[in-house]
């Protein structure tokens with residue numbers, strides 16, 4: 001028996017939050033979409049457990065989920081709005097609030113498994129999306145004469161005029177297409193964990209900058225539960241990971257300068273190496289990259305997923321407009337438009353985050369003076385604060 005071959009209009013490799021969102025954005029067309037993932041489908045959200053991975057999502061990402069009619073289901077599981085942000089370092093301090101920019105909220109803290117569960121369930125109900133899970137990709141073939149791309153896998157050959165890589169930081173598709181990557185090791189690992197605090201968080205996201213790196217407390221749905229992200233050099237994080245819970249709780253309380261009182265409970269910790277990655281190209285004829293497959297960024301401003309969702313939104317809009325004009329295939333010039341627009345935005349964010357990291361991750365007295373003065377001054381200038389908030393939540 002020969003190897004099975006299936007034809008689609010678009011193949012998306014990777015069923016993470018970005019790939020699933022993109023599939024749903026495209027499903028309104030009368031095109032056949034395949035979503036391929038090496039893992040299984042639906043995540044199982046357990047109300048009694050908080051996912052150790054959470055994301056701060058901006059109002060723009062929230063609106064995208066609303067447009068896809070998935071937000072209500074996410075909110076029914078569990079989401080937590082944050083209305084204020086407080087950032088400090090030594091004597092410098094700045095606060096932002098949603099009301100000052102005419103928004104109800106600055107964003108939401110959402111557990112990753114909440115988004116994944118709802119998105120997967122919605123994708124599985126879609127008539128125009130085929131999901132193929134637990135598959136291994138073997139090779140990518142460009143069928144020049146037919147202007148098609150073919151993915152050879154252990155579950156047959158999948159062929160389409162457009163293949164999109166949403167397969168995360170280590171993207172198989174990016175490597176198979178021989179797209180080069182610019183990388184820089186941030187020399188930071190991130191420790192993440194859910195903690196219970198003595199005092200309520202009042203739906204404020206807080207971040208303290210220390211010479212070794214930032215420590216954020218993100219407010220979860222229960223008033224005394226926060227998700228922390230502590231970024232520091234790998235040796236320091238290794239030591240923190242090895243501490244017994246009670247010792248970790250007291251080190252954490254001290255580092256957070258007692259802002260929320262004692263740390264009453266520490267749940268399992270996890271760590272992630274932090275690497276800045278940026279693909280030199282986002283597109284080739286018949287191929288595009290979105291999300292972490294195209295870029296990864298330091299989590300200090302909680303932007304990685306938001307940038308990936310913005311990639312998905314623009315790419316889907318351009319693809320659908322081609323289909324609306326009765327184009328059978330998405331032109332390379334259209335993919336290049338996507339690349340130019342998103343690369344400019346993503347580069348700006350990557351560079352800004354590098355600047356922040358350098359300014360705050362440094363104990364040089366002049367820089368210390370500058371950032372403390374800067375934070376205090378910015379705090380007193382409402383229009384500057386407003387501008388910063390607009391830039392981060394747009």
Ligand SMILES: Cc1cc2nc3c(=O)[nH]c(=O)nc-3n(C[C@H](O)[C@H](O)[C@H](O)COP(=O)(O)OP(=O)(O)OC[C@H]3O[C@@H](n4cnc5c(N)ncnc54)[C@H](O)[C@@H]3O)c2cc1C
Nearest residue numbers: 014016017018038056167168172291292302303304305306
């Ligand atoms: C500590 C930390 C905190 C963060 N906090 C925030 C935050 O607050 N806000 C924010 O916006 N971002 C945040 N981020 C970034 C965010 O987590 C990522 O940007 C986002 O999850 C990327 O989603 P993705 O769908 O692009 O990739 P992924 O989530 O990596 O999904 C990739 C998918 O592709 C599949 N896949 C991989 N390889 C293959 C293959 N060979 N074949 C088939 N399938 C494959 C995987 O199984 C997976 O389903 C944070 C990151 C870290 C490390």
